[in-house]
Each structure stands twice: as C-alpha cells, then as structure tokens.
Amino acid sequence: MRKVVVNLRERNYPIYIGWEIFEKFPKLCLSHKIKPHVAIITDTNVSSLYLDKFLNALIKNGYKPEPIIVRSGESSKNLSTAMKIYTQLIKINLRRDETIIAFGGGVIGDLAGFVSATFLRGVNLIQFPTTLLAQVDSSIGGKVAINHPLGKNLIGSFHHPVFVFSDISLLSSLPKREMICGLGEVVKYGIIKDRKIFEIIENDVEKILKPNPDVLLEIVHRSAIVKSEIVEKDEKEKRLRMVLNFGHTIGHGIEAGLNYRKLKHGEAVMLGIVGESFISLRRGLIDGKTFERIKNLICSLGVKFPKKLLDKEKILTHIGYDKKIFSDRLNMYLPLGLGKMKFVDDVKFAEIEKAIEFIYDL
Amino acid sequence: MRKVVVNLRERNYPIYIGWEIFEKFPKLCLSHKIKPHVAIITDTNVSSLYLDKFLNALIKNGYKPEPIIVRSGESSKNLSTAMKIYTQLIKINLRRDETIIAFGGGVIGDLAGFVSATFLRGVNLIQFPTTLLAQVDSSIGGKVAINHPLGKNLIGSFHHPVFVFSDISLLSSLPKREMICGLGEVVKYGIIKDRKIFEIIENDVEKILKPNPDVLLEIVHRSAIVKSEIVEKDEKEKRLRMVLNFGHTIGHGIEAGLNYRKLKHGEAVMLGIVGESFISLRRGLIDGKTFERIKNLICSLGVKFPKKLLDKEKILTHIGYDKKIFSDRLNMYLPLGLGKMKFVDDVKFAEIEKAIEFIYDL
Numbered sequence: 111m112r113k114v115v116v117n118l119r120e121r122n123y124p125i126y127i128g129w130e131i132f133e134k135f136p137k138l139c140l141s142h143k144i145k146p147h148v149a150i151i152t153d154t155n156v157s158s159l160y161l162d163k164f165l166n167a168l169i170k171n172g173y174k175p176e177p178i179i180v181r182s183g184e185s186s187k188n189l190s191t192a193m194k195i196y197t198q199l200i201k202i203n204l205r206r207d208e209t210i211i212a213f214g215g216g217v218i219g220d221l222a223g224f225v226s227a228t229f230l231r232g233v234n235l236i237q238f239p240t241t242l243l244a245q246v247d248s249s250i251g252g253k254v255a256i257n258h259p260l261g262k263n264l265i266g267s268f269h270h271p272v273f274v275f276s277d278i279s280l281l282s283s284l285p286k287r288e289m290i291c292g293l294g295e296v297v298k299y300g301i302i303k304d305r306k307i308f309e310i311i312e313n314d315v316e317k318i319l320k321p322n323p324d325v326l327l328e329i330v331h332r333s334a335i336v337k338s339e340i341v342e343k344d345e346k347e348k349r350l351r352m353v354l355n356f357g358h359t360i361g362h363g364i365e366a367g368l369n370y371r372k373l374k375h376g377e378a379v380m381l382g383i384v385g386e387s388f389i390s391l392r393r394g395l396i397d398g399k400t401f402e403r404i405k406n407l408i409c410s411l412g413v414k415f416p417k418k419l420l421d422k423e424k425i426l427t428h429i430g431y432d433k434k435i436f437s438d439r440l441n442m443y444l445p446l447g448l449g450k451m452k453f454v455d456d457v458k459f460a461e462i463e464k465a466i467e468f469i470y471d472l
Numbered sequence: 473m474r475k476v477v478v479n480l481r482e483r484n485y486p487i488y489i490g491w492e493i494f495e496k497f498p499k500l501c502l503s504h505k506i507k508p509h510v511a512i513i514t515d516t517n518v519s520s521l522y523l524d525k526f527l528n529a530l531i532k533n534g535y536k537p538e539p540i541i542v543r544s545g546e547s548s549k550n551l552s553t554a555m556k557i558y559t560q561l562i563k564i565n566l567r568r569d570e571t572i573i574a575f576g577g578g579v580i581g582d583l584a585g586f587v588s589a590t591f592l593r594g595v596n597l598i599q600f601p602t603t604l605l606a607q608v609d610s611s612i613g614g615k616v617a618i619n620h621p622l623g624k625n626l627i628g629s630f631h632h633p634v635f636v637f638s639d640i641s642l643l644s645s646l647p648k649r650e651m652i653c654g655l656g657e658v659v660k661y662g663i664i665k666d667r668k669i670f671e672i673i674e675n676d677v678e679k680i681l682k683p684n685p686d687v688l689l690e691i692v693h694r695s696a697i698v699k700s701e702i703v704e705k706d707e708k709e710k711r712l713r714m715v716l717n718f719g720h721t722i723g724h725g726i727e728a729g730l731n732y733r734k735l736k737h738g739e740a741v742m743l744g745i746v747g748e749s750f751i752s753l754r755r756g757l758i759d760g761k762t763f764e765r766i767k768n769l770i771c772s773l774g775v776k777f778p779k780k781l782l783d784k785e786k787i788l789t790h791i792g793y794d795k796k797i798f799s800d801r802l803n804m805y806l807p808l809g810l811g812k813m814k815f816v817d818d819v820k821f822a823e824i825e826k827a828i829e830f831i832y833d834l
Contacts, residue, residue: 189551189555193551193620196620196626196627197620197621197622200620200622200623200626201622227629228590228627228628228629229626229627230626230628231615231617231625231628231629231630232629232630253593255593258555258558258559258562259559260559260562260563261562263593264558264562264591264592265558265590265591266590266592266593267589267590267593267594267629268593268594
C-alpha cells in the first residue's frame, strides 16, 4: 500500500493507494480515531457490487455503519438528494464528531462531501473513491459541490477528508468508458506536471485498461502526487490551482453545449486538452511534434466524439458564462511542453473559436 | 465610529459600530476593495424601511447593488429560500470575487451567510445587521446556517465576513420585543465575561430600550468585544466557544418544546440563563445574592413567559437531542459569579429537571 500525504496549512491528510487493500480500511479508520458510528453514502451501482462486503468488514472491526443509498448518476448531485441525505443523517442521529464515508465515484464524492461540509456545520469525511476519475481527481483537494439546474457545481464548499482510500482493484469492475474518462484527467496530469505519466499511457494504455495492477498503481500514485502538490501550493498562490483547469475551459463549454449529454466529463476534457494545446501551438508555445503526440494519444483512446453535434456558438456562449473567468479576456494555463505550463491572461475568443474548429476536423 | 477587530488565524476583520453611520458604508466597501457588483440579501421588513436609502448611498458611490428580497421571519431560513437566492445570483451573474451583503436581522445573516459560504464554493460576505440580536451575536463569529424541518441550524457552515457594519441608530425602529430578545444575549455576555455589561443593564435598561445612543453604543461595543474574543480563542481551544451556549441548552429545549412558537429565541435564552444559573446555585458555584441579581434582572425586562405551556418532558427530550452534546452527560459552562464561568462535563438530567421546575415557579 502506498501513501501520499497532502500537506495543508490547517492539517495534513494521507491518501492510501493499493491493489486489493479493501480489508485494511477498518484498521485505518481505527488508527485515524474514527468513532464507531459512521454513515456510508453510496449509490445503487456501487452498493450492489461492494456494499455487503464493506459493511461486513466494518462491523467485524466494531463499527456501526449506516448506509444511505442514492440513485447512481449525475442526476443525484442536487439539492433535493442532499436534503434527503440530511434527513437520513438526522434520523440516524449522526453527531458532530462522527463521520461520513463517501463510497463511490465523483458524484458520490462531491455530494457526500458537500453534505458533510454542511451537516451540523461540518462533520468528518472519508473519501473512498471507486472510479478512476474519483481516485485521481475529485477525491483529492477538498472541492465538494452539487449542481444547480442552471449549472454544474454552482453550490459547494471546501472540505478536506480525514483520509482518502483508493483501492485500485475495484477498478476491475469499472466499464471501459468510465476508465477512459478517468484517463482524460490522467493525461492532463502528464501534460501539466509529470511527463512520465504521459509516456506510460503512450506505451501501456492496454495494461491500464485491463487493468494491470502495477501499471495502474503507478499512474494512480503519480496522479495523486501531481494533484496534491498543486492543491498544497495553491494555499499560498491562489492562481496555481487554475492549472488543473487545463482542458476544462473548452471541455466545460463542449459539455454544456451538448447539455451534458452524449459526452462524459472526461471525454469532453480530452477534446478540451486538444483544443487548448492547439491554442498553445498557434501561439508558438509548443512545437508541432509535441502537439501531435498529445493529439494522437487522445485519439488513440478510442473515444467516439459526436463532432456533428458540436455547436460552436453554443460552446462559445457557455465558455463566456464559465464561472472561473474574472474578466472578458480568458485566463488559462497553456502547455510549453510535456510537464510544463505557462499562465496567460489574454486568450481571445477568436483563439477559442479556431481551437473548436480544429476539434471539428479531428 | 468604533472598531473592534476579530483576529483569526486565516485573517482579521473589523466590526464597525456607531450611531447614524449609515452613510459611511459605501466608503468602507471601497476601502475594503469590494468590487462594484454586489448582491444585497434582505427581507420585506428591512427593505420597506431602509432599502431605498441603502441603494442610493451605494449607487452614489459607484456601486451596482442588486437587491434580493425574501419574506421576513424564521420561515425563510430554509433550503428552498436558499435555492431561490442561488437562482437569483446566477441570473444576475454574481462572480466568485464579488460580494453578498446580508442586510437584516439574524435570519438574513444566517441565510445570506450560508448562501455566500456555498455559492460558487464561497463568495465575499458583508454582515450589515439591523437588529440588536444580530449586532451583538449572530453577525460575529462566522457561524451561518439554515434550518431543516427536523431541527434548527442543522445545515450550515463557517464563513467569516469581510467586515461587520452595525449602525445602532437603526435599532430605533426595532419593536421593543425584538430589542429585549437581543438583550437576552447581552445579559449572557455580562454573566460569562463582562460584569460591567450586566451592571449597565441593571442600572439603565430604559435608556437602552429608548434607545439612548451613548448607552446603546457602550453595550453593543462591549458585547462585540466579548463575542469576538471568545471566537478568537476558540480557534485554539475548541471547547471555549461552548461558553457562548450559556443559557442555550435549556433555552433551546424550551424553544423546541414550544415548537418555536410563543417564545422568541432571545426570550427562551433568558429562561435558560435563569435555569442554568439555578444549576450553578444548587452546586454551590454561585451565591444566592448573585443568583437573585440574575433572576431579578431577567424578570425586570418584562417578558411574559408562557409558563403554563412549558412541558417538562418535551423540553427534556429536546435537550437530549441537542446537537451540541457529545455524551450522555451534559457538557456546560456554569457561572461562578458575574463575569466568570466554569466548564463542567457532568450535568445530570435530574439537575436540568429541577432547573425547569424552578422556571415554572418564576
């Protein structure tokens, strides 16, 4: 079992990563002084596969877990589901010094995270991510949120977990499409910070998708390091975390332009990565060869992009409403090469437009 | 204009207090670098009295205020009103570096505070409290929350304002009953920390209710100091803030036992102060003379307590469910005299019972 520590001003917390480490979870709870009464928030998918096993492991170690199961899928990430969870938590009388375990993918991590940030003004949270996307991205960094009918993640908070627990053997049961979505963020880490990640995917993508324990452990571990280092530094330098949005300005625009249908988040981000790298290419910040490697890697993942459905005007409109923009010119990190980025504050709409046109012809 | 600074680990922020300082508000916004686009969350009561004047003052100084008005009263402090506010904020396109002004009493401070803690994962907040209760208590300390149908303040967060602005001349328009509710918390500060406050109320209660600018300024200022000192110290010593719950364990029980009807929060707290002081008396922690002073002061405020409606069993049940209790014995701060408290962790239900019986016979 590997361990990455996230060092924050207020406190540090570990991310545990390993293959078939499921049984170690209760012992870690004990060593982190988690009280016996815990709520497990999970979804119908994850619970049908793993909940019994999880409950048994906890009960065997003296825990009193109370499962709260929501319907799987993005549509649960809203205020009305949060309200139902609050009601359950009150009924089971979860107290301020007790703990919520978010057991599922990104939706569960965000939803259960938001609930634990706000129930009784904040209870303990453990992130137990069960998808690649959640393990490498959403479970790390303390961002939690729910959606508003008018936009994603508009209602949220920052709430760091006591620890994150990533059993990567659970990814064996993950549909291939979900794995590839997670890979979108992993490719991003390769470009923004750790070129070794990029190279592993270039060389061994099949081993990741199979999955092969060693290769998977390597990329999940490296990804956790990249994400946590950026989160740590961001505490001092607010702008830094924006590097994590690489691929996301255009990616979000594409997602929203498709009304969050057809493409999953990770898939839209892949297109965003190509688009934003294209801006970098046109500005002469990266060379043609590096750009080709990025483009080819993403195309090699086999995602079917619904190019005919992409509506440039819609995408541009949504980018204009993106909540991360502070002025009329776009702030963005652009790649200078694999593993190196540059902050620019003057990306014009025309550049975005050209990038989207390039994506059309991919 | 007086100024009290709250010193927190993450940052400091000032509380401005004065009589007829309304016009200084926009200048303070400018000096605190508040961006022009601001949302004002207020209620129907406050807006009918002061909103035009407030908007004019802001506009005259280059601000673009957008008012969001909710129905006045505790019933607005819920998730569905919060949802309506989120929708409004999205529609006016409030951005992450812009500001929400909570312009109203405790309900508005809590509701607008919760919304600003969670909208876009947190936007700036200015507390502009317009009731005595809000000026001396709820606007200071960063606690924000909304109610759940099963209990008050169960959904919330900590979110400190950029500054707090208390124009005490606004209290002239406050109904006498509201003033007296605020005085409940002020009496509490006198007992837990600053006996001078207690003595001013003993000697000059009429001047406060009139209100007389000098006396009112003195007690609001002193109260702000007490509250902010406790909030500051609590950052290091988690238990300390519990001293602010003096009168509230029994007070909350009484409120809940009456289904939050008949008695206002501040009035229930007054009964709680008498009840918890009675526990102190029976334990020999305060002398009979001090206890009499506390009891007489509260009785002199002229609140009509609906003693016949108080149901001991109900009150005790609600105290048992109080979210601040970590074990089966109650934690509580009890007075040792005026301005001095002691933490005890072994208050029995039987003691609470006797205290409630004493309140019956007040």
